[in-house]
Amino acid sequence: MLPVPEIETENLTKSFGSVTALSELTVDMPEGIVGLVGANGAGKSTLIKILLGLLPPTSGEARVLGFDCRTDGPSIREIVGYSPESDCLPRDVTATEFMVHMGRMSGLPTHAARERTADTLRHVGLYEERYRPIGTYSTGMKQRVKLAQSLLHDPQLIFLDEPTNGLDPAGRDDILDLISQIGHEYGISIVVTSHLLGELERIADHVVLIEEGVLQRSTSTSEATRLAGSVLVEVTERADEIVKALKKTKAKVAVSDAPDTFAVEVADEKVLDAIVAAAARLEVGLVRMQQRRHRLTEMFDDRDGGEDG
């Protein structure tokens, strides 16, 4: 089954005076976790504001969960969550008070807002600290509160703008794990932005790359990495003969430095069968066949290299 597009844009353009923030952007984003990647100023935040119905596009169309972003802003914002890139938390109230207030601001009745506040803070790992003023929190804890407030009203989709900003590597991994959990286990779709492709490839199901407001690429990560992947094969002996046999089937094989080890590019499933068959025919033992996913970063590097050359 094809993934249902939760977000669709068509020729979406946004100009601020002479500056074009988004140019003719046509893209579908499916459910699951979508990584929106681009350098600072690439137009990611502008796109999110348009999708939230906060900023009217100069031209083109945008739809979120079936709602028109031009006209249905409040309806979209009722079932969508948002965590901005900037600091956005009041310092002098406790996380609990802040969350209950924000829950009501999303239209939750007070008792529901209270109940869900405790639940949500537990999910993001802030249950113990929930009665402390937010001003006393570390950056990592604040990022968790920002995440929690976007999640509180059980939205169908959340926009997270640079949620790993200002975090050390460990804190970054924690937040990414949490986002992955929300997207994959809680069944809430997520659009998460980053200027670092590398950190999103681990959690995103789909990656949209924009540069200076122009769409560069929109790919499903599993598709992209599976098809472009390779397997590392280690056999007990006679590796060179197997390599020869595989080359006859037009498989791309690269010899590795390690003895009796080589890598085969996996164009389709048949290549894997061919490896097993060759090993069986020559009666050598297969020590391992390890899938080596291409990292998305390499993929995009290739593309850049190709364009330059």
Add this chain to the structure above:
Amino acid sequence: MAKPDADGVIHDIGFRHYDGARMGRPFVVRSLVADTLRGAFGIGRPGREKVTPWILVGCMMLPAFVMLIILVVGPGDEMPVEYNQYLIALQLVSALFVASRAPYALSRDLRDGVMPLYLSRPMTTRDYVTARFLGLTAGTTIFLVAPITLLFIGALLSELPPGEQITGFLLAIVLAAVLAVLISAIGLAIACFTQRRGIAMAGIVAVLLLTNGLSGVFYQILDSRGEISLAKYAVAFNPYGLVDGIGASVMGLTAGNDQAPPTTMSSGIIFVTVYLLILGVCALILGRRYRKVAAGA
């Protein structure tokens, strides 16, 4: 699978989805009004946010309380001050209240960058500003009405003619609301420009109180030129004088100002027009400012 057991072990029950009611925009705005009102008195806020409003509440109530005691215990059979005059006489206190609470209602959200969170909720920028205004106005009205209620209780206890007292009290409540709308609007229109509460506070005090001096100067100048009838309009240059003028000319109350405003029909129209003009300017300022905030949010 987690199953209920008697050991009291906490199981992670996973993320619970919400299928209850979503209340929509009117509820959201009402909740924000309530939040602003609570914030005006520091309710649900840390201790230091309660200090200023409650000291001011004390200052506002104390004279009324003393008058109540005099009314009940003393020999007097007359109100020491009219209800509406009390509001004008204690303008310093209510001006300080607005100067401290208007920045709390707006500057905090600007300083801490909370606006994007509000705007990503099912409401508009206009809803936000309107809710903050209504909440602060409600708080200021309560702040103004509380002491005159004390006076009213004193009047009833000392068995002054109730009919007269009720009329005076009810009219003063209306005037308190009229005053609260004006000083709250001015307070917010100044507070929206700065994230620094101290600066906002100074600005609001300046506009609410120092304009009183301006009125005095205009009065003196016009008076010295023999323009007595024109000089009486000088009160319109400060918010308290203006509202006092509306009380005197539209509602037939005894003015609280030394320089008594004119009480004719036409003067009432002039005062009300100036009043509405100021509100319009405040709305315009807030609208423009928050369009910018929304664009940057």
